[in-house]
Amino acid sequence: MERNMESLVQVKGLSVGFRVFEGLLRVLDGISLRIGQGERVGLVGETGCGKTTTVKSILKVLPQPPAVIFGGEVLFRGKDVLRMGRRAVHQLRRSSVAAIFQDPLQALNPVFTVGTQLSDIVRDWAAGTGKRLSKKEIFRRCVEALAQTGMPDPERIMTCYPIQLSGGMRQRVCIAEALVRPVELLLADEPTTNLDVTIQDQILRKLDELVEEKGMSILLITHSLGVVMDLTERVYIMYAGTIVEEGKTEELFTNPKHPYTQGLLKSIPKLTGEGISQGIPGRIPNYLHPPSGCRFHPRCEHVMPICTQQKPPLTESEGVACHLYRGDVR
Numbered sequence: 001m002e003r004n005m006e007s008l009v010q011v012k013g014l015s016v017g018f019r020v021f022e023g024l025l026r027v028l029d030g031i032s033l034r035i036g037q038g039e040r041v042g043l044v045g046e047t048g049c050g051k052t053t054t055v056k057s058i059l060k061v062l063p064q065p066p067a068v069i070f071g072g073e074v075l076f077r078g079k080d081v082l083r084m085g086r087r088a089v090h091q092l093r094r095s096s097v098a099a100i101f102q103d104p105l106q107a108l109n110p111v112f113t114v115g116t117q118l119s120d121i122v123r124d125w126a127a128g129t130g131k132r133l134s135k136k137e138i139f140r141r142c143v144e145a146l147a148q149t150g151m152p153d154p155e156r157i158m159t160c161y162p163i164q165l166s167g168g169m170r171q172r173v174c175i176a177e178a179l180v181r182p183v184e185l186l187l188a189d190e191p192t193t194n195l196d197v198t199i200q201d202q203i204l205r206k207l208d209e210l211v212e213e214k215g216m217s218i219l220l221i222t223h224s225l226g227v228v229m230d231l232t233e234r235v236y237i238m239y240a241g242t243i244v245e246e247g248k249t250e251e252l253f254t255n256p257k258h259p260y261t262q263g264l265l266k267s268i269p270k271l272t273g274e275g276i277s278q279g280i281p282g283r284i285p286n287y288l289h290p291p292s293g294c295r296f297h298p299r300c301e302h303v304m305p306i307c308t309q310q311k312p313p314l315t316e317s318e319g320v321a322c323h324l325y326r327g328d329v330r
């Protein structure tokens with residue numbers, strides 16, 4: 001489908017670290033990315049590369065400290081979220097941006113029923129937009145949102161506590177929470193990781209259908225490259241807190257340019273846990289003392305002297321951050 005690619009979100013040069021006992025972890029190192037209106041964008045990289053930190057920065061939910069934002073902007077419709085006051089951020093979260101995180105038990109409040117949690121979101125959204133909704137109307141919207149996720153018997157589920165539901169049902173409640181009011185952007189950070197593979201697939205496809213139906217933008221983070229290939233139009237490849245490659249999903253997966261992406265694609269289908277040793281020897285570096293220049297250089301078989309000295313920029317034309325693609329430095 002042809003979409004209006006006006007940028008909804010633009011992250012520009014975002015650098016984020018964490019203060020820990022041993023010192024400062026320099027995690028995000030000047031990342032830039034954009035999400036167009038109605039666009040489906042993937043964010044891929046091995047464990048610890050900074051995907052969740054990116055999502056939390058966009059939502060402005062990183063606790064500071066320990067997080068430290070060194071620089072950069074997160075523009076939502078041109079307004080910098082990082083510099084917004086509490087009220088503006090609250091308004092953004094209740095009416096424009098929703099997120100689904102990896103662990104539904106953490107995301108759901110154990111002491112309230114599903115119905116109470118969903119209704120609160122609708123009521124809060126309605127208050128923000130000046131709408132007055134009756135109890136009956138709120139109930140109807142909640143049941144409809146649950147039904148849309150493929151939840152069996154949604155009216156009964158409204159009366160249940162999270163603990164009474166299976167993992168797949170809880171994940172559906174999280175999706176319903178994200179979609180129970182109209183939002184423009186959905187940040188889906190490994191929304192099905194804790195589920196078994198057959199349910200994962202089912203839920204992701206349902207999520208995709210709903211995003212399409214509602215014309216929303218989505219930033220999808222998943223360890224499954226197959227899912228990224230099926231469900232996104234454009235993808236960013238992340239390595240150790242940097243964006244190393246960007247492009248249309250199909251083109252990038254067919255013709256990866258960055259040595260890291262090339263190795264990553266050899267490790268299909270899973271990047272979890274054990275690193276990507278099948279494709280590239282070595283591990284993601286320590287953020288206390290990250291490698292100079294290109295952060296990938298200790299693992300790269302094409303490393304050149306300049307790679308240890310200069311960080312390669314992500315070029316607009318090539319969509320890759322690697323000195324190999326810069327005619328001027330070879």
Ligand SMILES: Nc1ncnc2c1ncn2[C@@H]1O[C@H](COP(=O)(O)OP(=O)(O)OP(=O)(O)O)[C@@H](O)[C@H]1O
Pocket residue numbers: 018019020025027045046047048049050051052053054066067287
């Ligand atoms: N609150 C924190 N305090 C200290 N370090 C943190 C904190 N949050 C994240 N980090 C560190 O930042 C790095 C990036 O973490 P992040 O959770 O963003 O990675 P990720 O790409 O989402 O990984 P995964 O695929 O495992 O979810 C990791 O080294 C992590 O240990």
Ligand code: SF4
Pocket residue numbers: 258259260294295296297300301302303304307312321322323324
């Ligand atoms: S910049 Fe150098 S070290 Fe980094 S990926 Fe390219 S060739 Fe390898």
Ligand SMILES: [Mg+2]
Pocket residue numbers: 051052053189
């Ligand atoms: Mg994560």
